[in-house]
Amino acid sequence: MAVIKPTYDLETAHAHAGPVAGIDEAGRGPWAGPVVAAAVILDPDDIPDGLADSKKLSETRREKIALSIRERALVSVGVASVEEIDEINILQATFLAMARAEEGLADRPATCIVDGSQKPKLKAATQMVVKGDATSLSIAAASIIAKTVRDDMMRALALDHPFYAWEKNKGYGAPAHREGLARYGVTPHHRKSFAPIHKILCENA
Template sequence: MGGEAAGAPHYHYERAGPGPVCGIDEVGRGPWAGPVVAAAVILDPLAIPEGLNDSKRLSPERRAELAALLEARAVVALGVASVAEIEAMNILQASFLAMRRATLGLATRPALALVDGNKAPPGLPCTCRPIVGGDALVLSIAAASIVAKVARDRMMVALAQQFPGYGWETNMGYGTRTHQDGLARFGVTPHHRRSFRPIHKMLCGADSVSA
């Protein structure tokens, strides 16, 4: 079966499930800018793309190829929580919100959700099982990690065209030197997470200077 090479994620958890099983993962908890994005994926056991793995272990080109295959062969949905929602409820709760939106967006209602991490998002429409390191262990979670990563990267590339100078097209909103230099030169944008400590400190510093 596709994707079950030695050392790769496997389909064992899905086989043991009580019906349609989706994998859920999110990307974008750590960046200083941009939304948090989650994906939910129900794989077709007869059409699993070869080479599914934790998105961090794949090249951008391979992630894009696999995301396209998953869109064609699996039941896939995205959920997004905006910067405003991250600010209103904190990054953990915003991640849970994105996961709920992704799961509710699936065309097929799952009976079980396998979620990367150690916490079950509240409010899912099905039973939930958190799995620590799930994106490296479970095929459907690995698939979700790929779909979410590709989707968020594309969002950040689009935002980089609107707000050049921060390097979002390569750093995806993380606090790299290029991003820090952009903040020093151009200031904070509406897409920055103002509650995150580096951005908050910069804003407080600007307020003290202008006072």
């Protein structure tokens, strides 16, 4: 079975209109921590090696490629907080993080190609791409940046809240995280609107 690798074809198709940014997010599913989006405009003449869906790369490989992306492309990161997730829901918070990532780019993109099927409200013309991180090099780059930034944030939060193993599970509902919740309860960094956390809060009310 042939391995499908992301290409620059989508970017080339939109290049006539101006700069093309790939956008992706990390952290929609975890029970704790923010959601992070990244926007990346690649230089077609200097594309970093190894771009792929961030989930298919080891942590060490992701971090190395992320450094190369930052050195050779325009990069912006947008974050939506736990409070925003609880206030407007995770989908809308993801869209907010994406809009912030787009807004932070040094060059305004003419087109944004975005991973997924649900369209955020962006200033640039927007094309949604299902499994875009496996299709588009720009989206793959954005997925790597978003994932590495969020992982760093969760490792930092783990230093202040060491009982949930966020440095390993990044806020997902892994057994060590569940055990921490059972023993030490909910922190300010937990998403209170998510069903497992909401259930704990109701049981302890």
